Amino acid sequence: xxxxxxxxxxxxxxxxxxxxxxxxxxxxxxxxxxxxxxxxxxxxxxxxxxxxxxxxxxxxxxxxxxxxxxxxxxxxxxxxxxxxxxxxxxxxxxxxxxxxxxxxxxxxxxxxxxxxxxxxxxxxxxxxxxxxxxxxxxxxxxxxxxxxxxxxxxxxxxxxxxxxxxxxxxxxxxxxxxxxxxxxxxxxxxxxxxxxxxxxxxxxxxxxxxxxxxxxxxxxxxxxxxxxxxxxxxxxxxxxxxxxxxxxxxxxxxxxxxxxxxxxxxxxxxxxxxxxxxxxxxxxxxxxxxxxxxxxxxxxxxxxxxxxxxxxxxxxxxxxxxxxxxxxxxxxxxxxxxxxxxxxxxxxxxxxxxxxxxxxxxxxxxxxxxxxxxxxxxxxxxxxxxxxxxxxxxxxxxxxxxxxxxxxxxxxxxxxxxxxxxxxxxxxxxxxxxxxxxxxxxxxxxxx
Numbered sequence: 028x029x030x031x032x033x034x035x036x037x038x039x040x041x042x043x044x045x046x047x048x049x050x051x052x053x054x055x056x057x058x059x060x061x062x063x064x065x066x067x068x069x070x071x072x073x074x075x076x077x078x079x080x081x082x083x084x085x086x087x088x089x090x091x092x093x094x095x096x097x098x099x100x101x102x103x104x105x106x107x108x109x110x111x112x113x114x115x116x117x118x119x120x121x122x123x124x125x126x127x128x129x130x131x132x133x134x135x136x137x138x139x140x141x142x143x144x145x146x147x148x149x150x151x152x153x154x155x156x157x158x159x160x161x162x163x164x165x166x167x168x169x170x171x172x173x174x175x176x177x178x179x180x181x182x183x184x185x186x187x188x189x190x191x192x193x194x195x196x197x198x199x200x201x202x203x204x205x206x207x208x209x210x211x212x213x214x215x216x217x218x219x220x221x222x223x224x225x226x227x228x229x230x231x232x233x234x235x236x237x238x239x240x241x242x243x244x245x246x247x248x249x250x251x252x253x254x255x256x257x258x259x260x261x262x263x264x265x266x267x268x269x270x271x272x273x274x275x276x277x278x279x280x281x282x283x284x285x286x287x288x289x290x291x292x293x294x295x296x297x298x299x300x301x302x303x304x305x306x307x308x309x310x311x312x313x314x315x316x317x318x319x320x321x322x323x324x325x326x327x328x329x330x331x332x333x334x335x336x337x338x339x340x341x342x343x344x345x346x347x348x349x350x351x352x353x354x355x356x357x358x359x360x361x362x363x364x365x366x367x368x369x370x371x372x373x374x375x376x377x378x379x380x381x382x383x384x385x386x387x388x389x390x391x392x393x394x395x396x397x398x399x400x401x402x403x404x405x406x407x408x409x410x411x412x413x414x415x416x417x418x419x420x421x422x423x424x425x426x427x428x429x430x431x432x433x434x435x436x437x438x439x440x441x442x443x444x445x446x447x448x449x450x451x452x453x454x455x456x457x458x459x460x461x462x463x464x465x466x467x468x469x470x471x472x473x474x475x
Contacts, residue, residue, distance in 0.1 A: 256275040
């Protein structure tokens, strides 16, 4: 399989990621029982719908099960929608700092493309944006009950399974953003009265006085035609809308579009996650009750864990979640690989006539393509069997399996020892998830 990976890199370029050992992540003492606000770019890449009190792994940076009883849970969620006008293309300062921090490069490249197309001597541009920011936070989590089946794991000292299912902490707040950005490019006025035109557009978009609306609309529509206004749109954190008015000639049509976007934002929970607050389980009152009850029933343990013990606990609970994810990832990849291989054997059996037939590289659709002979080499039976053996070993009870590590890290050992103390668990530091680039690039097989 390593040979196939090298072949793949030679054909497609790029690299694939390796698992990082947990001991590279030093958890400071203050993190053990306090929340952590995270607002780096990884947050925007979180997949799926995240809810308050979802389990969350700091190391894996993924949500997990919701392990609380939510029947009586009361959270708060506040949204704000803002309409913003800018009379100059000012790039990174055009949007509120909460958002621009993440998408400066995206929007700047968009603006650059527009400005490169326009004639700097005779044209100008201004911008209109609709922003929706959402802030959600938990309230009174101390009184939210952990579900009985997860509480039973804590009572039994099965912290490993608890970590697999509930991760090392949970989401106690998050921020989201959705936005629509419009850039209007227009011909400059010979008399230099561009500011008056821009102000008139803003007045009409915000206008609520129906008695003067027709006069302003007629005046503006004449200006739109005379200035040959072109409309460009970008959407983030919401479904892109069809823009039928690229050559803007009716200001009312544009105002209706703005209204439609506001309505879509109000009725939708969509948006990009911008930041989240992670709270470790040790901070939670209900978890503490279960945990310290277990300690009292085990006379070998001190009543209050020290810094080293809590460090071991969080390293081990992150390990459990990482192992769970590794198994799920490998199982999914084996399934995808096998489906793609079956398609290859069924629809494209190799012979001398078709060995040079090219297929689309989905990671680089405009590239030269991949010959069928290379695809048969990459999706070989030998590689499939190696993948299956790797997965089988993970779920077995032999060395290098999740079960043997689980058996070793149970009860008091879970926090008195670090997983690296045991060969049954230390192997995971060198474990590598199978790179998915081969299947991502080739499947489904599509002739070029």
